[in-house]
Amino acid sequence: MGAEAIDRGLAYGDGLFETMRAHRGTLPWWPRHRARLTAGAGRLGITMPSDAALDAALSAALDATPNGVIKLILTRGCGGRGYAPTTGAEPTLIVTSSEGPAASVEPLAVDLLSLRLGVQPALAGMKHLNRLEQVLGAGEAAERGLDDGLMADADGFLTCSTRANLFARLDGRWITPPVDRAGVAGVARGVLLDAWSPPGGLHVMPLLMAVLPRVDALLLSNAVRGILPVGRCGAWALDPRPVGFAEARAALAASHPAFRES
Amino acid sequence: MGAEAIDRGLAYGDGLFETMRAHRGTLPWWPRHRARLTAGAGRLGITMPSDAALDAALSAALDATPNGVIKLILTRGCGGRGYAPTTGAEPTLIVTSSEGPAASVEPLAVDLLSLRLGVQPALAGMKHLNRLEQVLGAGEAAERGLDDGLMADADGFLTCSTRANLFARLDGRWITPPVDRAGVAGVARGVLLDAWSPPGGLHVMPLLMAVLPRVDALLLSNAVRGILPVGRCGAWALDPRPVGFAEARAALAASHPAFRES
Numbered sequence: 001m002g003a004e005a006i007d008r009g010l011a012y013g014d015g016l017f018e019t020m021r022a023h024r025g026t027l028p029w030w031p032r033h034r035a036r037l038t039a040g041a042g043r044l045g046i047t048m049p050s051d052a053a054l055d056a057a058l059s060a061a062l063d064a065t066p067n068g069v070i071k072l073i074l075t076r077g078c079g080g081r082g083y084a085p086t087t088g089a090e091p092t093l094i095v096t097s098s099e100g101p102a103a104s105v106e107p108l109a110v111d112l113l114s115l116r117l118g119v120q121p122a123l124a125g126m127k128h129l130n131r132l133e134q135v136l137g138a139g140e141a142a143e144r145g146l147d148d149g150l151m152a153d154a155d156g157f158l159t160c161s162t163r164a165n166l167f168a169r170l171d172g173r174w175i176t177p178p179v180d181r182a183g184v185a186g187v188a189r190g191v192l193l194d195a196w197s198p199p200g201g202l203h204v205m206p207l208l209m210a211v212l213p214r215v216d217a218l219l220l221s222n223a224v225r226g227i228l229p230v231g232r233c234g235a236w237a238l239d240p241r242p243v244g245f246a247e248a249r250a251a252l253a254a255s256h257p258a259f260r261e262s
Numbered sequence: 263m264g265a266e267a268i269d270r271g272l273a274y275g276d277g278l279f280e281t282m283r284a285h286r287g288t289l290p291w292w293p294r295h296r297a298r299l300t301a302g303a304g305r306l307g308i309t310m311p312s313d314a315a316l317d318a319a320l321s322a323a324l325d326a327t328p329n330g331v332i333k334l335i336l337t338r339g340c341g342g343r344g345y346a347p348t349t350g351a352e353p354t355l356i357v358t359s360s361e362g363p364a365a366s367v368e369p370l371a372v373d374l375l376s377l378r379l380g381v382q383p384a385l386a387g388m389k390h391l392n393r394l395e396q397v398l399g400a401g402e403a404a405e406r407g408l409d410d411g412l413m414a415d416a417d418g419f420l421t422c423s424t425r426a427n428l429f430a431r432l433d434g435r436w437i438t439p440p441v442d443r444a445g446v447a448g449v450a451r452g453v454l455l456d457a458w459s460p461p462g463g464l465h466v467m468p469l470l471m472a473v474l475p476r477v478d479a480l481l482l483s484n485a486v487r488g489i490l491p492v493g494r495c496g497a498w499a500l501d502p503r504p505v506g507f508a509e510a511r512a513a514l515a516a517s518h519p520a521f522r523e524s
Binding site: 002005006007012017045075082117118129132135138154163 | 269273274307391416424425
């Protein structure tokens with residue numbers, strides 16, 4: 001096999017993905033997932049598949065797994081030797097499905113990881129295939145017996161967990177970090193920014209990791225599980241049902257029945 | 263297909279690679295390539311293939327392409343959902359070959375790219391599969407009509423080009439940047455560090471991008487092409503045969519006949 005035959009998704013992580021909840025044969029928030037995918041493809045110069053191709057691949061996956069998790073991978077495709085992006089390559093679209101997630105979630109035990117995220121504005125916000133930082137971070141969290149790990153960037157700003165966006169309650173208001181220097185613009189985060197109005201407000205602003213001991217509550221969000229309460233961060237017990245939590249759950253539930261929790 | 267069936271090399275860039283010259287059925291510097299691969303696998307917790315498996319795959323590639331370029335990819339393999347590294351997974355080994363490189367190299371025209379490399383000590387030095395920064399950098403270089411682009415890290419330190427290590431002559435000595443915060447520990451760079459003794463010496467030290475206008479000469483190195491002379495950096499014409507160049511070529515040539523240039 002020639003090196004040109006290796007998909008650039010494998011060779012360089014030259015692509016994007018979306019991980020989505022499947023619920024009764026539907027894909028919650030698909031327009032948001034598609035918008036993020038389209039934005040990322042535009043930034044990387046990857047050709048978007050046609051709507052027909054996307055719909056066909058997703059329909060087949062939903063037929064196989066009406067309730068579970070659907071994963072979509074889009075790469076720049078094959079071709080070219082060396083890093084320079086090939087133009088006009090046929091993109092590769094892969095859609096897979098799996099069971100899960102588990103129905104109920106206990107409040108998570110998290111802590112700040114020692115691993116920092118590199119600051120890279122050119123890639124921040126995208127759900128691209130370069131995920132070694134998350135792999136190493138998840139490995140550190142597992143080794144430490146944590147359910148998930150909080151990640152700060154190289155400049156010391158809290159950014160996200162290894163697999164979720166982060167919301168922190170500090171000084172009577174909720175804060176979520178920007179994702180323009182590191183991290184992913186999560187779809188559930190987007191829903192919350194649009195629809196969650198907790199007491200004291202929800203603010204997008206940088207959050208130095210040094211403030212973590214002063215945080216009253218933490219919530220994590222992702223598109224598969226919705227909102228994940230946090231019961232412990234390092235040595236600190238946190239209220240897993242803090243002020244604003246019910247409104248956050250209600251905001252997600254109002255946007256799609258998959259997130260109506262009993 | 264279930265998401266567990268996707269190779270983690272594709273899903274997360276969870277793996278490593280080596281790009282090597284093939285010369286008359288031999289692999290120059292294979293012990294160095296294998297040492298870097300082994301070190302990276304150790305840092306990422308990826309199981310190394312047996313020597314027998316490596317030898318068999320490389321022999322087949324060398325039979326197909328005695329002179330050209332051999333590319334080896336090693337991933338953590340399949341299995342697991344989510345980022346946390348699976349333990350005991352069977353690693354994936356892929357070896358491909360292709361023709362090239364072109365025999366002669368004209369002095370390169372390069373310039374400093376606007377894209378910066380993120381600082382990530384946990385990944386620096388390894389030739390891992392998370393290469394979107396190089397893809398974007400190579401794209402910027404191509405758009406600007408450059409043969410290659412120099413990359414500084416987020417803190418402003420020159421690190422490498424999109425596909426080579428960097429040597430700069432400044433104040434009468436040669437300097438190559440460390441690769442412990444960004445960049446790859448190139449195999450040809452390693453040979454030069456061991457065997458090149460230019461007048462004024464060869465020093466591993468940080469090089470702020472602000473010094474670039476004061477640099478007298480630049481050389482790039484990689485394991486496929488050896489030493490690449492640079493004739494222009496931005497607005498500055500550089501001597502493509504600077505003091506020390508002949509000794510650098512001689513050092514590579516002495517280490518393997520593939521790099522004996524006519």
